[in-house]
Amino acid sequence: MAVFLQSMLSGILIGGVYALIGIGLTIIFGVMRVINFAHGDVLMIGMYMTYFLFTLLHIDPFVSIVVTIPLMFLFGAFLQKVFINRVLGALPQNQILLTIGMGLVMSNAVMLAFTSDYKILSTKYSSSSFNILGISISSPLLISFAITIIITVALYWFLYRTDTGQAIRATAQDRGAAQLMGINVKRMSIIAFGLGAALAGTAGALISPTYYIFPQVGSVFTLKAFVITVLGGMGSIVGATLGGVLIGIAESVGGVYFGSGWKDVIVFMVFLLVLLFKPSGLLGTSKD
Amino acid sequence: MNKAIVALMLALMCIFPAVVTAEAVKLGFINSITGPEAPIGENLTNGVILAIEDLKEKGINVDLIKEDDTGKPEKSMAALEKLATRDKVVGIVGPYTSATSNADAKMAERYKVPLLIPAASKEEITRQNLQWTFRTSGTTGDYATILLEMASKLGQPKTLAILNENTDFGVSAANSAKAVAEKLGIKLVFEEAYSKGSPDYRSTLAQAKAAKPDLVFMVSYVADAILLMRQSREIGLSPMAFIGAGAGFSVSQFASEKEISHGIFSSTQWTEDVPWGNSKAWYQRYEKKFGKSPTYHAACAYESMMIMGQAASTVGGDREKLRQQLRTGKWNGILGEVSFTDYDGYQNQRKAQMLVEQVQNGKHETVWPSELSAKKPIWPFPGWTK
């Protein structure tokens, strides 16, 4: 029982960070219908940013997101404007290959610049934890979970309460209709990619104190982000939030009961089943 | 279609042998410079760079051709192929990983070119009756043996949990550990091969804790090693001893995480403490040049290149002579006395003297075997600092 509770809890905490990654991808997909294979690499850039802010300027990783978010937003907007924008109407496989290419460029450029060493960001609290009822809770993970919640709430506010946010959601729902309604779809795309990148970067910053950093780290998260996004329904922000937490739990609990070797199989099986039987996602309303 | 032919011709022109002129000893070096194995690969590159410098000092000029295999067997084979047939090197040092070494070993046999594998430790590589493959590195069996023997001498561990990364190296090391444990009468109570790069091992560790093992044996590279120990501390997994099979547990980056590394054992092939050669000076030189401390990979790669360079300098480009040199020669360097012999089903294998290090207050200290050790081991595991 203790093992179960322990794995549930750490699953939920990790799931919060996954949710951020998933939300970023889902906004990008929703608005542009582009599957961003470079999403994990964007996250990796965020991690390096956090690492250098910490080692060079001694800014705490959790504080550094104040810097990371705007920088990553600009980075994402740049990527969209220079690259993604040019393939919006292109065949899906070309879009996919473009983002794969961008990912390769990012990870290898970082490798050239900073070598492929594992970078480990050790804060005072990196391995601190406390116990409740025999279940240990990692402090940094708890902090990052709290920040995730704050950011998610802020994001919801932005998307549901501001004009720009609503325009983004309208574009995500129906690009053509949004255009007819006079929404500047191009601008929304840039904002969406910026947001996606900012969220991925933030996720990178949040896991930096408990994880490690190397140029190829992105691939681990790209696949996870896809699973989360599909689980929640492509383009659905609420869905991605829940999807992230669900995947966190599935990995953690699945690892205990099926062996950690098989947990990825389970995750991908769930992913396939959802794709097949509920392509609109677990939360989506099915259209007959 | 026309374009296809033109392109083909161009491609062929790239490939056809270029004119070769060589005075210096022409050697090849295959390594994982890019790709997922690159972080460790870099240590090998650095070791080789130092070796080339030292060889030059000894008057041996090496014309070194470096090849990147990106960690993939077929690329590694292409590299070996190119070195053996196009560049016509006398001997080759490399590659890094077990998978690539395995593929290259057979190819070296086909081209009759001496291949000296510096760091790959999968047992089977030198157990296939290959005449042209030599190995400086100890085997995964060596890693497990010294650790478990030490544990049996220091305490009476009855149970063992194994956590290994689900890679070639991880699985081989885990298998060797199982075999050794069985010989020593230690019972395996928990075993898990995790996929590396996962941010959360807590559930697995909680399970391991529930199995109450005396020894926890882990195989992983540095990043996961730190993660595993951080999370072990969180979970409160506290056995009689944590033992790590080299790799991640024996690098200084791991030791510097004082809160989580104190008291952890790991087996290794080389430390700065060993009385062999000028290890201490070499350590300092490496640190100065590359801004980080060398791993045993670097030491093995360095020594391999030294051996290859010295052996090759006397044979005048004759591969068969070089092979004889390697089979019969003895070298003394930072790995102590090295020779390649046939034993226990191995061929051309260095009988490595393994060492056990323990992290004590953020530093690796050699603690076993006692005749080579600098400090006494802390036994049992002192528990987590609060």
Place this chain on the structure above:
Amino acid sequence: MAILEIKHVSKFFGGLAANSDVSFEMVSGMIMGLIGPNGAGKTTLFNCITGYYPPSRGEIIFDGHRMNGLHPDAVCKLGMARTWQKVRPLAKMSVVDNVMVGALCRTNSLKKAREMAMEKIHVVGLGNRVKFLAGSLPIGERKKLEVARVLATQPKLLLLDEVMGGLNPAESEEIIQLILDIKNIGITQMVIEHDMKAIMRISDRIVVLNSGEKLAEGNPQEIVSNKAVVDAYLGGE
């Protein structure tokens, strides 16, 4: 003899009824006009008949076969073919290849299919466009291509969804002639059209849909003088 019987067909999307309890019959060789304001459920009915959606209720009998649950490909094999409101050319294939795809429904030989295709291409008057890529044709010719393609499947019943939509008067006139020619070959047709003059000219009978329900049915004169139709639909024009 009725070639197509629509019996009490309803189609729901979620809670919304796109068609409810629609019934009518078609006699072999006739042209049936299907009209109604936007959103009346005309295209949904087409989709139900041709197997794109299973009807939620009711029955569709074509040529003695019960069509419920059949997929579009099976429907086509039975001799019912449809065109699309928004044309769907196979853009990167040539005109003749497009039509051959239709013809291959009836033969396995490319040679025969090509002969059949050429014949239909001449019927619709695209003889000078044979090797053009379908994607490069102007809208009027795309519509003709679409007709040629379905003709090549040798249908007994043809369902044309707004083949005159977006065409200029001269092009529309060509299509009207084409529809009448097809009728002369003996192929039954159901035609969705917004152009009232055209539909009155070509139809033998007309079914009017409104909000998913059948509002009226009769020959063109009857429809024009039907009060309900005039109120609900024609009156608005």
Place this chain on the structure above:
Amino acid sequence: MRPFMHNMRGTSTLPVLLAVVAVAALFLLPNFVESTYALHIMILIFISIIMGSGWNILGGYTGQYSVGHAAYFGVGGYTTIILMQYRHIAPWYGVWAGILVAVAIALIIGTICFRLRGPYFVLASIAVAEIFRVTALNLKKLTNGAEGILITDIPPFKIGDVVITDFMSKVPFYYIGLVTLIIAIFATWMLQNSKLGYYFQAIREDQDAAHSLGINLTIYKNVALACSVVFTSLAGSLYGLYVGFIDPSTVLALDLSVQIVMTCIIGGIGTIFGPVIGAVVLVPFSEALRSNMIAQAIIDSGLVSENSGFGFFLKEQLSHAHVLIYGILLVVVILYMPDGILGFVRKLTSKRRKEAI
């Protein structure tokens, strides 16, 4: 069948003649080329073409963009090698078993996944391949897990008592690869000029329209997948036998799936020679980058001195940067030649033709 000249789009008799000459030259090549390194590159090109052609049938002609073809590559390779290594079944039988197993699995997966469209299908195909990879990692008894299977020796191929080849050199692999690739190209050509080919392309252009024209989507997509998998699996078996080693991280990796797609896209998808051109360009290019030949050539040509800063940079850094350059190349090709090299060349020539008029 109609005469050659019309069937091959945009080509006529002359290129066919050239192709025949090229094939003849390729058959004679091992007699003249001593460099086994060159043969090695040729074999890698062949394997790349075979798997590219396989993908092309499904992705290029039928428009189903699978980014999980490594699954079938791996299944083919594993089946052949497991049978040979553990059951002592010679590979020339095992290869067929590999095809059978791969096709059977493909049909199950196809039946399930083909109802998905566009990006959803892409993601499903990735998920399938990942499931296969992780499964292969875990089924240690069957696949030897992460350690992979090392081939000890391929039994010599005999007819009666006559040893045809003992597989000791590269030459047999070269010829097997060459013959298979010719079969693959011929099969693509046959397909393009058959009812199947027309149906595949119709599905690619517009599924719904195709459906309404009497094309059973599930059946024809599965047929396309099966044809595709035959060659992908063959390529996998050939790769495994040739390299002599197989493990999940090389034959079942997402990288490989991407590489397969990339070969086709760079050459030009939905064309017979697209995969050929893609492979002929990509394989030597990535090899030249990997082995730093380009930097060496620049230095050797005297353009840049080895001792200058730039020369040093080229020599030391370019080899580290080869994946980076590969990535840049990929981005540039997608942005500026979205129809691949063949499409680009065609556009150029047609432009020139228009200008001439």
